Amino acid sequence: MSGLWSWFFTPPPPPHRQTDLRYVKDYKPHTKNQQLRILLHGPAGAGKSSFINSVQSVVRGRMYTHALADNTFATETSTDSFTRKYQTFKIQKGNPGTFYPFVFSDIMGLEPTNGVLVDDVILAMKGHVKDGYRFDLESKLSEHDGFYNRSPNLNDQVHVLVCVVPASTIDHMSEEVVKKIRDIRKEASDLGIPQVALITKVDLACPEVNTNLKNIYKNKSMKDKFSANVGIPMNCIFPVKNYHEETDLVDDVDSLILNAMRHIINMGDDCINFRSQSEGSGRNV
Template identity: 80%
Template sequence: MSWIKSKVCRPSPLLDEPWRKINWGDNRTDLQYVKDYRPHTEGQQLRILLHGPAGAGKSSFINSVQSVLLGRMYAHALVDNTSGDSFTTKYKTYKIQKGNPETFYPFVFSDIMGLEPTSGVLVSDVILAMQGHVKDGYRFDLESKLSEHDGFYNRSPNLNDQVHVLVCVASACTLAQMPEEVVKKIRNIRKEASDLGIPQVALITKVDLACPEVNKDLKNVYKSKYMKEKMEQFSVNVGIPMNCIFPVKNYHEKTDLDDDMDSLILNAMKYIINWGNDCIDFRSQSEPSGRNV
């Protein structure tokens, strides 16, 4: 009697079709879109505030965007790779040089200390930053929020000081283990942002380290069942809709630019700019003075 060994058919870790379309490798359109962005009001700048757990890659994303737009590796925002604690301790605004040392893109990134379960930046300070009350260079106090009597408190924030889009940065490697205290902080910050009319976006970093299929080929990121499930759970946990969540891989190992990495970074930036610009237009129409915060 002959025996036929049957193969065990394991389900594929990849979807048959990607659940979101990306123009892999052809970045000219998105790159030009970001480079050509201009707010409707002369002198207006779009402020992007990054927040999230310590070590998620906020500063690395700033460096990655700068690298893509400059066409070479750039490391303006300092990054620490030796500690799980927040390396950023001050409120810092980053401009991106365009063309020559005196010309900059009309959007800026504001970087803050990371969120931690029992320490890190205070939610109240993040709210003050969103309102435009925190001056550049303020060193965050882990015990008490920025006082109105402090020299770094901006009493009369204008439209350029205020935040126009809030970006939560989280690592794909720690989404499942994110402490409940940090999740609560993210939800509280999101609620305050919504009350202020600030759109919210999430960036999921380190996708290649979290999923073997994505590590093999970054283009699998929107076909990976694992990544989709983790992003969906994150969406449920913090309340940010899936269409506002973008996976990215930051430049932290490579020394040369990569087309696929650029595709994800530019795709995220296009939507960040769009929603931030909508916020600027709304505020310009409803708050002409820009001082009603």
């Protein structure tokens, strides 16, 4: 077993799939017509789009591929981002035209040279980037561009920032990418946006986990190392396995995804409530 997986401890109780599923499905912001915006960022090929598809599959009870994902992620050889545009994904709830009150914003991957600019991620967090904007590798979105949102409302702004990182790259992530993650995290903190990290592809990083996904609860070292590198607290880091080759849902996979989503929703909801109160009192956040 590699050093990444060498420190074991007494595992916590596994997440309760049905309880978390009901929580995610029943979530409603306190403010009418409010939506919780979740911004995913991380290295190219980390599984951002696949996580969106996985959440949609779990809550809808069958496999979905709404957010297009690059199939090279399984081999982890891709160095270019498959996602090029700023895209918002909603999940249908019941009848067509009705959606869950949380949305995902997907962006280009963070790479040392050919990735999304930190300035564009910051603009997206503030709600200034409109859907469909194609990221420019040389310069950030201009205020004069038609995709620049001059007057973002509370629904346009990001309420929780999620950093998605593959388990196998934690030990050798480039300094440039780590710096980008730190810079984005610092700006998010200044904006009052809570942050979560998802460690993906846990099954590909460890044979024991690949054999039995419950073994993920025995591991602490990868969370500890990533937390030390980028500063995200341990209790805000969640290992997950996205759906990619399965044709049917698996309870253990669902449990990891739903446990992460429950915490993401809680943090985002706290952000929404704080901003709503601040706007009501005339404060700018």
